[in-house]
Amino acid sequence: MKRTVSPLSIFFLVLALSFCGCSLPQDPLESNKPLNPEDTIGSVAKYYATDPIPVRGIGIVACLSGTGSSECPPEIRAELEKYIWQEIPEGGSVSPRRVIESQDTAVVEITGVIGALSTPIDPFDVVLRPLSSTQTTSLDGGCLYTTELKEMSRLSSVEQFARFSKTLAVAEGPVYTVQTDASSPRQWRVLGGGRAIQNSFVRLILDTPDFTTANAIRNRINERFGPKTAISVSTAEITLSFPVKYLEQRERFLAMVETLILGGNPEILSNYAHQLIKQILSNTDSEQAEIALEGIGKPALDPLAPLLAHFDPAVRFHAGRCMLNIGDSRPLAVLRRIVQDKNSPYRLDAIRAVGLSAKRREAMPILEAALNDSDIQIRLKSYEMLARINSHVISGRSVSNGAFSVDSVMCSGPKTIYVYRQETPRIVLFGSPLRCEKNIFIQSEKSSVTINSLPGDKRISISRKHPNRPRVIGPLLSNNDLSILIQTLGERPDTKSDTAARPGLAVPYSEILDIIKTMCEQGAISAQFIAGPQAELEPVLQK
Template identity: 90%
Template structure:
């Protein structure tokens, strides 16, 4: 009996995206030979491999304060004007030529990588740069109009690129400025501004085309994960879709499919499960054994249950997470203790397992307690899982004009401000309500924003120099709740009177982060400021053709 579990390989986890369309299912040929019921899917088929797809687009950034340019190569101008006409609502009076000619707009190149496992619900960062043939000096404070992103191509002309390259994604949203040293050129991004046009699909290719094996693989996958997860295209190809349960664990799902054995009778599954349990007990490829046991499903629960009381914490963790992922909550007590153990190397994995697989009412107390931890990574993982579960301890404010949100998290532990700088722009306030001190005077870099309050003031005064006119916007008044102050900074000033949204000063997200950081450093807010990582997208720019 073949009992080895296929190793999780990065090469085999990447896949072909179905952006070029899927061919209709073909009539399967007659069976060639019987298959071995004890084979794993990974031993007879492999994922069709490809890398992430680089895409590129030409678009327009608006809302600049005289830092744009009217220059635009003729062949690009013609295509942009055509696209603008298509996007203008019926009866609209916008002149595409005037839009491009304005000093408050800039023609830009947009590039990014679409992950091989992306779906339409995902958001990813895109990177922008002005065309080198123009006089655009800055994209700070701008907003990217909706732009089509197409597969990077060797086509020689922009007209050929626009007409013949496949549209794979779209990008739009407020521009985020990446701060660099004075000698480095600026970098501009739209955080979470990209979205794929279609869901990706996985192509599983049989090593040897065979009717019976292809049918067995399809049936086994659908039996375990639900109808239509796998579709037979031919005797050599099966297409997979991600089940809803595994949208947040796509690589785990693909690894699990590889470990499924073709035979599904109880005796074969029982023998397979006991062999995998022995692997966990011996700490031999425990991660892979756990994934394979999860693939077996409920028949694996009885062999796993005794491991919950094992002396080895690694054995308890792998058994506990596996049982919870299968749907058995007996392991929650084990995972709770792991989350609480500050010396356990499995804390983050346990939090994620509880957040993704436990019932909401059972997960909430474990995750809420972890918010009080002193380790910021533990707090962040708990926060993200609780946000997914719509926990009452998180209250959010959406700043629509800035394309970001402010989440206030009720918890004890160190008061901390954590800012996201990729994919989903957010400011998270741990230990809310976070309040500003009285008697403060803060000015942003270049003194464009002033925040001021005297000892006896009940409100904080906020004003901003107009970006392209010799006047001051404001002052607007805010109370000392930091979340409201941030909303006042970021929201647009021309909010309609019939909405509950507070008017603001339209300060860009990147500048707001700098202001909040300065307030922490100068003692205006008693909290630690932590900036999250930024995606490394520069290599895409280097591969992109210059203008």
């Protein structure tokens, strides 16, 4: 059973537990009470993890076109100047005061939420708000300088917040503008701009502190998942680390740990496996039974194998996914048929299982075939799994120093443009190459970007009004390949000559999405445009 607690509560919990016993050595300990080898870890211990943690910081958005403000509250100015001095390379000539007082910069509040069980490799979105006491009018097109994020607290002053709150994450990156319609106020975010600076902890806390039980739990976990997955801290506490195999399935790993039985005797494991298989056959807590069988590991494969031919598709699915996760490729044919069955409720789960657990050469044919499906969710999940194994059917372009990416996917099925609007900004072109029509004339909102080609033109002309000067940038020329056009829009104009990137117009990601949507609506691109969901941060941050 999972318990989530605040970091402060954890501090007092661990402090109290430290009096229950000294640290356990990593060699077997003398038993001090009888151990029931058929007990599961979840029956004698509970795991604790931090809740999602709201974080906050004060930083600077630069690269604004005169829409910033030179105003900054004195107490914030002092802390910002101190931080800028710390970040300037030795010998640098940047003046912190001039940075803050520029009309092309703005002092902002940054808020975000570090997810439960997160690691430094997990990005999260952050929300930017200009300080209400300043005259900043817009953050469009800006870039957030690296900013420390601390746990939200009740400390009243900025000085107290900066001095006494612990830094938990950092945030940086290009600003993304959110506006649901023309009449709604604009909001600003950095998609995937936040990253925790350390791993979230997970601790197993024994219901009753005991040397023997703690030692057995540690040994059983390490026997199944590898050395140092579990480390004993005391008679009451064990810390857990996520195995590499389960970094993308952290909750499943924790659920699996709870189902492990303390004894590793072959006869006990066999009896446990047959008990769990009966649950799957009767459709009684099949998901939980499958996870427990995966925890048993290879001894569960032979009892599971006959279930692959069962008449019930639910039984076939749970048996197949479990066997594949353990490392057996026999269920691939079963999972392939599930993926192909348009009426199966297990299609997405089967695709994810194949993508995460099958060998690359065995996974690719199944996933590539699913790209041709008419269901966008099936195509997306297949694309995501293929992207993680570097499939040759996906060709990617990183734009503007990694500000966002464009992935062209070779497949049949409906031509579709799917755009991600949270965590990892990217544009996915299904049915590549997607090409723009000839004889087009497109202007963005406020006519800041113009895309134009006449019937006989071999190239598309793209120009942009300079954000803060009375002149036009461009025109730059692009062919009618949409991925090249997007790169021309988004790439920076000062691209170095020794790179493969083409110079571009530095159009912000949010504006590029609006342009692509307009092009689809006006028939300049023969494809369906789908905008992915945006993270719902406001309700969490307001708690």
